[in-house]
Amino acid sequence: MAQRRAFLRRTTLATALALLAPLSLGACGSSAGSSGGADTLRVMDYYTDQPDRGIYAKVLDACGRQNGVKIEREAVAGPALIPKVLQQASSRTLPDVLMLDNPDLQQIAAGSALAPIGDFGLSADGYAKGVVDASTYQGKLYGLQPVTNTIGLFYNKDMLDKAGIEPPTTWAELKSAAKKLTSGRRYGIAFAAPATYEGTWQFLPFMWSNGGDEKDIATPEVAQALQLWVDLVGSGSASKSVVNWSQADVDDQFAAGNAAMMVNGPWQFPVLDKDKSLHYGVVQIPVPETGDTPVVPLGGETWTIPQTGNAQRQAKAAKVVACLNSDENQLALAEQRQTVPTKTALMDKFAAEQPRMRAFTEQVRNARARTGELGKDWPKAATRIYTAMQTALTRGATPAKALKQAQDG
Template sequence: MTTTRGRLRAAAALVISACLLAGCSKGSEPGASGTGAAGGDYTIWDPYPQFDDGSDWVKLLTRCGTDAGVTVKRTGYDTTDLTNKALLAAQQSNSPDVLIVDNPVVSTLADAGVLTTTDELKVDTAAVEPNLLAAGRIGGKTYGIPIGANTLALYYNKKILDGAKVDPAAIKDWASLTAALEKVKATGKKGITFSAIGTEEGSFQFLPWFWGSGAGLTQLDSAQGVAALELWNGWLKNGHAPNSVLNNTQTTSWQEFAAGDFAFSENGTWQLANAEKTGFEYGIIPIPSQAGGTAPAPTGGEFVTAPVQTETGRYPVTEKLIACLSSADNAFTTDTTLSYIAATEAVQQKQVAANPQLAVWVEAVKAAKGRTSDDLGTKYPKISQPLWTAFQAALSGSASPAEALKTAQTTAAAATK
């Protein structure tokens, strides 16, 4: 029988080896202070070290603490560093009261016994979009509530499409998108750029095409999955996408698009501010599925969770802090700051009313799904790595799409037994 401590050690190893988001920063030593159910200090850890004490985000945390009658002690960590510190703190029975983590990490922490469930804490999740909440559901239980979500869509350069006589509104499936790329190439311009790097960033960008084919992560070498990889492979062979995608991160892929020569860029909500700085007119359309309609893109974004405490009398205040952070008014402000789409329909409508440009992103988020959804949980990193190895092999020409995905399925099946 696996002990909680053993699961914590295994979870720590999984997080480090998977390296869902690269880079670590150093922070203060973990630890929650204060005792009892009322008053005292309550600790919040988040993955936003870019926000200092004068930021709107930290002011919100402070105000939520004041409203709950406590003092909030907040620390911002780099994402990977935060996860490792959370696992270590749990081993030492010294967890923060509130922990905000990247959504794929929730299953790792839950499996290790680090997190309480929303039922235990009496957190109301009724208004949250089910597809977003699914990233925090493991074994029929929900661990936390999404603070918001980001995802992927296709940015386009209007001048290039006009020159190629392409109507972006007519792009509804793979065939119409590839036809648009052919028209762009005929004008001497470049087609589409994306990230196919051999890391989680690459898998994140491949998933809309993979899921959009009808494929599932438990059968990587299905006919549908092969079709998705053949799509990418065909774009490279036909000159619609550059060979640089093999090494592109999402940032370097965006830089290629921002230079003004590409018709399309697969990228996320986090590039909206940069899109305004490109100097050319742009637009955004959802990533199309193979047969038509919006493809399910993976969700990014964080969950607000509550680690297990030995002093369970702290939970009522913790619930108040989480309710404050996820309230409609605060979610609207926070998601605007983080360039996220809200997790509830009511706040999504408020976002679109304030900025109609967000409508396409709301559509994309409504179709999106968590990488650990379908009850994959901690199996996901063991599937993602063979998947990115497969598209790297196919795009570099060392294996056919079918061969590469067959190898990936064998590897993933062995790793997830």
């Protein structure tokens, strides 16, 4: 997403990562870009836009000073980051600290470009399980993620109040509310279902909360979740254009009053807050039945220590990564970036201080990593999921048939 969430920007990721196989990244000897002493560390991330660029410049410089090093930072636009990482791995010029979108970590770790952070005394004890899973490859931890994010159900308070409707908590309530709220040019609900990883990301809470699994999407559980979306579009409660909308497009529809509810993330707060007449709230993603637990995907970025071959610099890099993940920095970054701290002990304090983040924070406790089960093969599953979504939503096949075709294809 253009607004800070670069975890959805890399539609070219699969192509770029296909280059990993021939690179033979293993144990990169002495990295040309990381030779010499440890008084300066090179850091690379994809925070090119404000306010994130400035937020991370401040915290990285502070962590550098705390550990007696100067930070030389390079911010690379999201789509260009992975190709650059692959090129630097091949030329042995990787930075000392590398930020990665969390679903990218396992594929980069598989090429031996990253060092297990346990080698430097770091651990993820006390972090949310899904966050740990996202930074783990073949049983070893390769990164630490200070903050995370996910999606929830936004609703227009004025529209729901006028209709006498409470924010829905179950699928049945969601369908009923969306139908009642649909009027004229206004749809009851908006969501993003494009043929990209972004579409898969939006569907995962419905699929996972119903017991669906990415290892095999041709199951009744996944079909039921997809049928929900098909029913919302088929009834006119959601626009047929969802198959082309990004999350930014969905936000535009909601902000303009063309949708009473939407599935989206907290990165939209700054955009929505520009309109002082817009009164909105956020609740957790509705679940199949009362009492079910929503299971949502985790976004955000993890900080890693590349295999530079320079033990002294790696030790300093580990201290900077640890500093980024301190309690103080987790809470500060979460507040400034509309994200959630990843240490579970900090979540209650954060939700109390940031009440509009409560729904996201509660969901993170039970959230899953997209790569948690399939690791570096996740992109194949994500593609199958959005392919089936497109087929079913455009009436090319029933949800069950569309999922079977995608799974077998």
